[in-house]
Amino acid sequence: xxxxxxxxxxxxxxxxxxxxxxxxxxxxxxxxxxxxxxxxxxxxxxxxxxxxxxxxxxxxxxxxxxxxxxxxxxxxxxxxxxxxxxxxxxxxxxxxxxxxxxxxxxxxxxxxxxxxxxxxxxxxxxxxxxxxxxxxxxxxxxxxxxxxxxxxxxxxxxxxxxxxxxxxxxxxxxxxxxxxxxxxxxxxxxxxxxxxxxxxxxxxxxxxxxxxxxxxxxxxxxxxxxxxxxxxxxxxxxxxxxxxxxxxxxxxxxxxxxxxxxxxxxxxxxxxxxxxxxxxxxxxxxxxxxxxxxxxxxxxxxxxxxxxxxxxxxxxxxxxxxxxxxxxxxxxxxxxxxxxxxxxxxxxxxxxxxxx
Ligand SMILES: *Cc1c(COP(=O)(O)O)cnc(C)c1O
Numbered sequence: 001x002x003x004x005x006x007x008x009x010x011x012x013x014x015x016x017x018x019x020x021x022x023x024x025x026x027x028x029x030x031x032x033x034x035x036x037x038x039x040x041x042x043x044x045x046x047x048x049x050x051x052x053x054x055x056x057x058x059x060x061x062x063x064x065x066x067x068x069x070x071x072x073x074x075x076x077x078x079x080x081x082x083x084x085x086x087x088x089x090x091x092x093x094x095x096x097x098x099x100x101x102x103x104x105x106x107x108x109x110x111x112x113x114x115x116x117x118x119x120x121x122x123x124x125x126x127x128x129x130x131x132x133x134x135x136x137x138x139x140x141x142x143x144x145x146x147x148x149x150x151x152x153x154x155x156x157x158x159x160x161x162x163x164x165x166x167x168x169x170x171x172x173x174x175x176x177x178x179x180x181x182x183x184x185x186x187x188x189x190x191x192x193x194x195x196x197x198x199x200x201x202x203x204x205x206x207x208x209x210x211x212x213x214x215x216x217x218x219x220x221x222x223x224x225x226x227x228x229x230x231x232x233x234x235x236x237x238x239x240x241x242x243x244x245x246x247x248x249x250x251x252x253x254x255x256x257x258x259x260x261x262x263x264x265x266x267x268x269x270x271x272x273x274x275x276x277x278x279x280x281x282x283x284x285x286x287x288x289x290x291x292x293x294x295x296x297x298x299x300x301x302x303x304x305x306x307x308x309x310x311x312x313x314x315x316x317x318x319x320x321x322x323x324x325x326x327x328x329x330x331x332x333x334x335x336x337x338x339x340x341x342x343x344x345x346x347x348x349x350x351x352x353x354x355x356x
Contacts, residue, residue: 002315003315003316003317004315004316004317004336004340004343004344005317005318005336005340006316006317006318006319006329006330006331006332006336006340006344007317007318007331008149008150008171008192008293008318008322008329008331009149009170009171009189009191009192009197009331010191010196010197011191011192011193011331011333011335012331012333012335012336013195013196013242013246013335014246014249014335016249017242017245017246017249017335020245021238021241021242021245024241028044029044031044035237035238035241036237036238038237040231040234040235040237041231045237045241048237048240048241048244049070049229049230049231049235049240051244051248052070052240052243052244052247053068053070053229053230055244055247055248055250055251056068056201056203056247058251059174059247059250059251059255059256060178060180060203060256061180062180062203063180065205065206065207066180066203066204066205066206067203067204067206067222067226068201068202068203069201069202069203069204069222069225069226069230070199070200070201070202070230070235070236070240070243071199071200071202071225071230072198072199072200072235072236073200074189074197074200075101075168075170075187075188075189075200076104076189077200078168078187078200078202079104079105079107079108079109079168080108080109080111080112080220081220081222082105082109082143082166082185082187083108083109083111083112083113084111084112084212084214084216084220085209085212085216085220085221085222086140086141086166086184086185086208086209086211086212087109087112087113087140087141087212088113088140088211088212088213088214089112089113089213089214090113090114091113091114091140092113092114092115092116092136092138092139092140093109093113093114093115093116093139093140093141093142093143093166094116094117094118094135094136094139094141094142094143094163095109095115095116095117095118095142095143096117096118096119096120096129096130096133096142096143096144096145097117097119097120097121097122098120098121098126098129098130098144098145098148098151098153098155099121099126099145099148099149099150099151099153100126100150100324101145101148101149101150101168101170102143102144102145102148102168103122105143105145105168106143109143112214113140116136116139118130118133118134118135118142119131119133121153125151125324125325126148126150126151126153127151127153127283127284127285128153128284128285128288129153129154129155129156129285129288131157131159133159135159135161135162135163136163137162137163139163140164141163141164141165141166141184141185142159142161142163142164142165142166143165143166143167143168144158144165144166144167144168145167145168146167146168146169146171146172146173147169147170147171147172147175147290147292147293148171148290148293149170149171149192149292149293149331150293150322150324150325150329151283151284151293151295151322151324151325152282152283152284152289152290152293152294152295152325152329153284153285153288153289153290154172154288154289154290154291154292155288156287156288158179158182164182164183164184164208165182165183165184166183166184166185166186167183167185167186167187168187168188169186169187169188170187170188170189170192170193171188171192171193171292171293171331171333172192172193172290172291172292173186173188173193173194173201174193174194174247174250174256174259174334175193175256175259175260175263175291175292175333175334176256176259176260176263176291177256177257177260180203183203183205184204184205184208185202185203185204185205185208186201186202186203186204187200187201187202187203188200188201190239190243192292192331192333193292193333193334194243194246194247195239195240195242195243195244195245195246196238196239196242196243197239198236198238198239199235199236199239199240199243201243202222202225204222204226206226209222209223209226210223218232219232219233246335249335250334259334262334262338263291263292263332263334264291265338266291266332266336266338266341267289267290267291267294267332269338269341269342269345270294270330270332270341270344270345271289271294273345273348273349274294274296274348277348277349277351277352278299278352278356279298279299279300279303279348279351279352279355279356280296280297280298280299280328280348281296281297281299282294282295282296282297283295283296283297283321283325283327291332292331292332292333293329293330293331293332294329294330294331294332295321295325295327295328295329296327296328296329296330297321297326297327297328298327298328300355303351303355304326304327304328307328307351308320308328310347310350310351311344311347314343314346314347315343316330316343316344316347318331319344330344
């Protein structure tokens with residue numbers, strides 16, 4: 001039986017993408033070679049890199065003011081690289097603390113400038129998004145985590161701050177439209193909502209670079225990667241290829257606005273069941289619920305393992321919650337189908353019948 005993949009990351013990819021990715025391993029573009037054994041300087045791979053960048057640009061309506069990069073080191077490397085490139089010693093930046101990933105971003109950024117935590121939801125185990133906080137107009141930028149993968153919260157209304165934004169969009173990039181003009185920098189590890197692990201998408205406004213006084217190592221300077229088209233060193237060829245296929249799939253399926261509608265429908269299906277069914281309840285504040293990572297708890301704590309076993313038996317894998325929240329987490333990224341979500345909802349209904 002085919003499994004429904006609810007894992008948080010690395011995560012589900014569309015079947016069509018996997019099929020094409022598989023074929024390229026055996027033979028790529030009639031070259032008589034696998035994509036795994038060709039040069040990153042070959043015409044065939046350069047075309048892949050170009051297409052990946054072009055598709056990011058068209059999906060997000062990026063102007064030439066922005067550069068699109070495919071880097072390595074994960075979103076975790078962007079925690080320091082963003083601050084290192086944008087924030088000079090003595091300058092200040094605001095950070096919104098909304099979960100474990102934002103806490104890590106704060107820790108790393110502190111190495112490079114004055115970091116002001118403008119608000120935190122740590123007091124309630126990151127179960128909500130703080131609102132109504134003060135922003136210092138002198139901040140070089142405000143750093144946000146758009147979607148908190150572990151806690152199942154998401155920023156639905158962006159603060160009107162007048163300050164430039166830097167955003168970790170690892171787990172919701174391409175799930176909904178964004179107003180790019182507010183951002184100096186966006187980064188996202190590919191392995192949640194874009195592709196396989198191994199590459200990190202970075203979108204950066206070019207004119208904010210080269211302003212800090214510190215000397216940057218070449219590999220940690222965004223300008224190096226802009227100048228060399230993300231091929232200063234050997235890029236992760238296969239991860240970029242599969243990400244490109246996934247961007248192509250996204251465009252062929254109506255682009256971001258139709259993906260948003262699809263994501264809203266899937267999330268509504270699951271949250272409605274969580275709210276209706278007496279054996280479950282959501283863990284995040286309702287107005288801040290994530291459309292990507294749906295976190296919920298069993299009303300009877302003893303039910304946790306047996307429900308996971310039941311879901312797994314029905315083919316729904318990866319629904320155990322992160323240890324810092326407990327309970328369950330169903331990650332329903334772009335590639336998750338409505339039928340997949342329905343299968344989990346059906347297991348919840350059956351569970352109610354047998355245990356209610
Ligand atoms: C997974 C995740 C990260 C870490 O990504 P890596 O690529 O493993 O470094 C950072 N931020 C968010 C929001 C994530 O979901």
